[in-house]
Amino acid sequence: MPDTHTPDERLARAAWSRLTEPGDPHAGATLASLGAVDALAWLRASARRPEQLPRSQRACVERWAPRLEGLEPERDVAAFSRLGGRVVIPGDPEWPEALADLGPAAPHALWVRGAGHVPGSAGVPGGIAMVGSRASTRYGETVARELAFGIADAGYRIISGGAYGIDAAAHRGALAATPEGTVAVLAGGADRLYPAGNEAMLRSITEGGLVIAELAPGASPTRHRFLARNRVIAALGAATVVVEAAHRSGALSTANHAADLLRPLGAVPGPVTSAASSGCHRLLREGKAVCVTMVEEVLELAGPAGVFGAEPEVEPGLLDGLDPLESRVFDALPAHVGAEVSSLVRASGLGIAEVLGALGSLQIAGRVRRSGDRWARVTS
Known part of the structure; x- marks a missing residue:
């Protein structure tokens, strides 16, 4: 080895x-x-x-x-270090093990610039990839900002590509929640903050988050590099959400990579008359993506906001005194947000009658509470 x-x-x-x-x-x-x-x-x-x-x-x-x-790799590394950057390679604590899912197509190294840490690396919260069209609508940008704000506020990093449109809206929404809330994965070298129109935003990202590239400094972004970059965005995310994408949008390549990697995939629906959302509607119609319309649904899709790939932890004694059905339903409830009965049916693998019966018993025992159509754990 x-x-x-x-x-x-x-x-x-x-x-x-x-x-x-x-x-x-x-x-x-x-x-x-x-x-x-x-x-x-x-x-x-x-x-x-x-x-x-x-x-x-x-x-x-x-x-x-x-x-x-x-x-001259020594020159490249030294020049990048003067920009405050570092080179992360497999075996480093900061190397995200999730990239191993890319097999021989994984990056050789990551050129990392910024004060943050790579999502999913040792002890670092995971990330959610959020992508969409550059030719976005006001609707798409509003949804991207609001979702990204809530997701970053819940402890996840938003991973996107730094481009105009939905990418930029997602980055800005996450930055509004927390300075370390977002990561931009570039298609060229990380020494060049591209596109130029987003340079100020990308500099803001480096103050708390990260700008990442797999190509050495000075490399120019090209079409095939944009498409190849999308596999890294998908691999780093515990889930991928497509906010707004037309029928032939490049964002759909990120969705396809996520599906190939068996990552959960969500899509935001748009107006049925909007060509800008036709790609999202196709993902939903073909059953490749789950419909997501709010922060809680994205968090549910991604699972616990801990280290990427970690098994969900159950506090000692949390399931004590519960029968097997009650335990499965209680364990299916997200730790910090509520869930609808239909979500619990999918997560627990039980029938709706079994879930409703278990929720009733758990409510009587004071372990869960109901708010409208959603159920949540009772925290002490």
């Missing part, structure tokens, strides 16, 4: 983030097999005699070798 904690490994991974395009599975497999240092040495040697390689390896070397010229 390659040692991922040496300075040489960090510099080599920084180099690989300049040598390859995002999501190149052949590069990821090479680094996983050899380690970044030995893989770089192999590439340098292979570039001198590509004709001796098998055809599949030769094709990879032909893609990667042209960028060896002028490769």
Whole structure:
């Protein structure tokens, strides 16, 4: 197993983030097999005699070798450090294990800029990806801001792409709740706060949250890099919410990545006459996404706002004295927000009559309370 904690490994991974395009599975497999240092040495040697390689390896070397010229990872890391940035690699406490779900298409390194910490890394609350169209409507931007504010206020980080439209509205809503409430994942280098029209917002994000890139400083955002970046947004999120997206919106690629990664996926419905929401309506119609219209529904979709992937914790004695049905219903109730009966039926796997019966018993016992159509735990 390659040692991922040496300075040489960090510099080599920084180099690989300049040598390859995002999501190149052949590069990821090479680094996983050899380690970044030995893989770089192999590439340098292979570039001198590509004709001796098998055809599949030769094709990879032909893609990667042209960028060896002028490769100076020490310079890149030093320049990025002067901007207050750092390079995070697998094995670091700040590396989010959720990226392993991307397999060989995972980033080689993360270029991280800001005062915050990567969502889902050791001891850090998870995040919820919120995406949508750049050509957004006032309705979409309002919904994005309000949802992001409530989600960030509940302890999650909002993860988005820093773009105009829904991305910017989500970032601003989260920033209004808390300075550390949001993370922007860029398609180019994190030294260049792109797009220029959102530079002030992105600088505000770095004051408490993070700006992240998988490409080395100076890399330009291109269309295919935007699409590849979306897999990172989806992987970092405990759930993904599409707020407003047209039929061919790039935001739908984030939704597709989330579905491929088996992440919960939500979509906000819009007016049936609005082409700007036609992509969301398609996700709902095809059963790929759950309809979400309020903060509580997004939190329910994502689960506990703790460390990404952590099992929900039950306080000692919390289920004492409850029969099996009551325990399942009580355990299905979110810890801090209420839930409707239909949600409890889905979460517990019980029938509606069983859920209603258990809720009645729990209410008599003083363990739950009802407010309108929603049920919540009684906290001491």
